Amino acid sequence: MPKGIYQIPFVANEEVKSYVPGSPEREELQATYKKMYKQVIEVPQYIGSKVVKSGNKKEIRPPHDHQHIVGYYHEGTQDDVKAAIDAALKARRDWANMSWENRAAIFLKAADLLAGPYRARINAATMIGQSKNVFQAEIDAACELIDFLRFNVEFMTQIYADQPISSEGVWNRVEYRPLEGFTFAITPFNFTAISANLPASMALMGNVVVWKPSDKQIYSAEIIMEVFREAGLPDGVINMVLTDGAATSKTVMEHPDFAGLHFTGSTSVFKSLWKQIGNNIDIYKTYPRIVGETGGKDFVIAHKSSDAQEVATALVRGAFEYQGQKCSAASRAYVSKSLWPKVEKEMKKALDSITMGSPEDFSNFVTAVIDANSFKKCKGYIDRAKKSKNAEIVFGGKCDDKVGYFVEPTVILASDPHYESMVEEIFGPILTIYVFEDKNWEKTLELVDTTSDYALTGAIFAKDRYVLNQGIKALENAAGNFYINDKPTGAVVGQQPFGGARASGTNDKAGSAMNLMRWVSVRTVKETFVPAKDYRYPFLAKD
Ligand SMILES: NC(=O)c1ccc[n+]([C@@H]2O[C@H](COP(=O)([O-])OP(=O)(O)OC[C@H]3O[C@@H](n4cnc5c(N)ncnc54)[C@H](O)[C@@H]3O)[C@@H](O)[C@H]2O)c1
Numbered sequence: 001m002p003k004g005i006y007q008i009p010f011v012a013n014e015e016v017k018s019y020v021p022g023s024p025e026r027e028e029l030q031a032t033y034k035k036m037y038k039q040v041i042e043v044p045q046y047i048g049s050k051v052v053k054s055g056n057k058k059e060i061r062p063p064h065d066h067q068h069i070v071g072y073y074h075e076g077t078q079d080d081v082k083a084a085i086d087a088a089l090k091a092r093r094d095w096a097n098m099s100w101e102n103r104a105a106i107f108l109k110a111a112d113l114l115a116g117p118y119r120a121r122i123n124a125a126t127m128i129g130q131s132k133n134v135f136q137a138e139i140d141a142a143c144e145l146i147d148f149l150r151f152n153v154e155f156m157t158q159i160y161a162d163q164p165i166s167s168e169g170v171w172n173r174v175e176y177r178p179l180e181g182f183t184f185a186i187t188p189f190n191f192t193a194i195s196a197n198l199p200a201s202m203a204l205m206g207n208v209v210v211w212k213p214s215d216k217q218i219y220s221a222e223i224i225m226e227v228f229r230e231a232g233l234p235d236g237v238i239n240m241v242l243t244d245g246a247a248t249s250k251t252v253m254e255h256p257d258f259a260g261l262h263f264t265g266s267t268s269v270f271k272s273l274w275k276q277i278g279n280n281i282d283i284y285k286t287y288p289r290i291v292g293e294t295g296g297k298d299f300v301i302a303h304k305s306s307d308a309q310e311v312a313t314a315l316v317r318g319a320f321e322y323q324g325q326k327c328s329a330a331s332r333a334y335v336s337k338s339l340w341p342k343v344e345k346e347m348k349k350a351l352d353s354i355t356m357g358s359p360e361d362f363s364n365f366v367t368a369v370i371d372a373n374s375f376k377k378c379k380g381y382i383d384r385a386k387k388s389k390n391a392e393i394v395f396g397g398k399c400d401d402k403v404g405y406f407v408e409p410t411v412i413l414a415s416d417p418h419y420e421s422m423v424e425e426i427f428g429p430i431l432t433i434y435v436f437e438d439k440n441w442e443k444t445l446e447l448v449d450t451t452s453d454y455a456l457t458g459a460i461f462a463k464d465r466y467v468l469n470q471g472i473k474a475l476e477n478a479a480g481n482f483y484i485n486d487k488p489t490g491a492v493v494g495q496q497p498f499g500g501a502r503a504s505g506t507n508d509k510a511g512s513a514m515n516l517m518r519w520v521s522v523r524t525v526k527e528t529f530v531p532a533k534d535y536r537y538p539f540l541a542k543d
């Protein structure tokens with residue numbers, strides 16, 4: 001138990017390194033990338049104190065070089081999932097009783113390991129396994145992950161400090177207890193930071209976790225487990241299983257001690273998990289907490305008063321960074337007719353200068369999409385747009401999967417605002433633009449609000465403040481993260497808490513105290529110093 005009211009180290013966002021030619025960080029990362037590219041690693045499961053190698057080995061291949069093998073992971077079975085649940089429950093009592101400053105120290109140490117000795121490795125693993133360019137790896141696998149770990153400690157102390165008032169003779173307290181049972185994290189391929197944060201945020205609050213990462217993010221998941229273990233995370237607190245998602249969820253969600261789901265991924269998978277939890281509700285000892293951050297169809301709307309070059313830059317960065325594989329990526333844009341010719345010209349200038357290829361070449365802005373399925377899906381949208389009378393491809397449109405899964409940054413101009421690629425999440429480097437008549441600004445705001453089921457991110461561009469005021473109100477429910485004169489991507493922990501509503505998720509805001517609150521169950525304690533000795537109130541006395 002703490003013997004002091006401790007103050008944690010000062011928290012600030014991790015500085016993004018530049019990797020400019022000649023910088024030491026560039027040299028270190030290039031050397032690490034090359035070394036790791038030649039190695040063949042083996043990724044085990046981590047279950048309790050055991051490093052489990054099933055022998056059922058699956059290949060890990062870089063998306064930008066799919067004939068090359070950088071390692072294998074040991075795929076697990078449902079027996080491993082059951083063992084992971086048992087290991088978590090075994091670790092629960094000691095972990096839940098560990099004082100908060102010791103839990104905090106583990107994750108603060110993990111952050112420092114990532115900021116220092118592990119930075120090049122986690123970045124290289126993300127570049128190799130998930131095909132991120134150097135900048136996208138740095139802002140995700142290094143900076144955002146470090147920020148999650150450090151800021152969560154700050155948010156935890158803010159939560160713990162939030163205490164009720166006490167009247168005379170009484171001391172009221174609240175205890176932020178971890179959930180009773182074990183928790184389950186299912187994570188997506190596209191952000192190393194998210195994959196680590198989902199299990200880590202629950203563990204920080206005293207919970208024990210079964211973590212199932214995406215089979216497309218296993219290289220960096222391995223480094224995350226190495227860091228957590230080196231930071232001193234006790235065995236059984238976070239158990240990483242490398243198993244089939246649907247089968248694992250079934251096993252987990254049929255367990256009476258299942259207490260919480262922390263999910264990030266697609267909307268359809270999240271809905272299926274919520275339904276399973278609903279169907280099993282009579283099994284559980286406690287109502288499981290459900291947090292899910294899911295898909296998006298993120299928009300940019302540009303008024304005629306906005307600056308065309310700023311709009312074009314936001315569209316290029318917002319739509320094509322990490323090949324559009326961000327839940328926040330700009331994937332539908334509405335541009336005022338009088339502004340469009342200049343936006344088109346500026347976009348063309350930018351896109352003509354973009355190069356595509358392996359992340360090993362640091363000058364490439366665009367690398368490969370994650371796998372063959374994604375490649376096929378993107379190509380399908382492009383091929384259909386080529387044939388459609390309601391759409392025209394104005395930039396890009398080429399796809400090549402001979403060496404890696406390369407899809408050119410592609411811009412579709414749609415004459416129908418409900419054309420399929422204006423409505424559906426594609427999760428690739430495809431942006432669809434609808435050009436509206438200047439006089440139809442208000443109608444277009446309504447179109448933006450009603451076109452998609454999602455409400456994750458969105459951006460409005462205008463210089464006219466009345467117009468901005470109107471747009472901010474009209475699009476109040478269209479995005480959980482709303483940007484004014486900026487691209488809709490790149491939320492920073494501690495600055496823009498992240499999450500969407502409608503079909504985009506439960507909006508519990510990753511990287512905030514709001515999210516951490518979901519992983520505790522509050523016990524209110526009232527202590528009376530001098531208890532009453534007589535049941536009678538004064539008014540009962542006879543006159
Ligand atoms: N809102 C956010 O904060 C956010 C952040 C990142 C990604 N995303 C979304 O994630 C999606 C892309 O990631 P993805 O391709 O990894 O998503 P996905 O839904 O395919 O997979 C996510 C995780 O769920 C597992 N999974 C797949 N099918 C399952 C099933 N039937 N039952 C249980 N688990 C299953 C996967 O193995 C993976 O670990 C996009 O829709 C994107 O918008 C959202």
Ligand SMILES: N[C@@H](CCC=O)C(=O)O
Binds near residue numbers: 191490
């Ligand atoms: N938080 C990230 C997106 C995470 C989803 O993929 C952003 O703001 O761009």
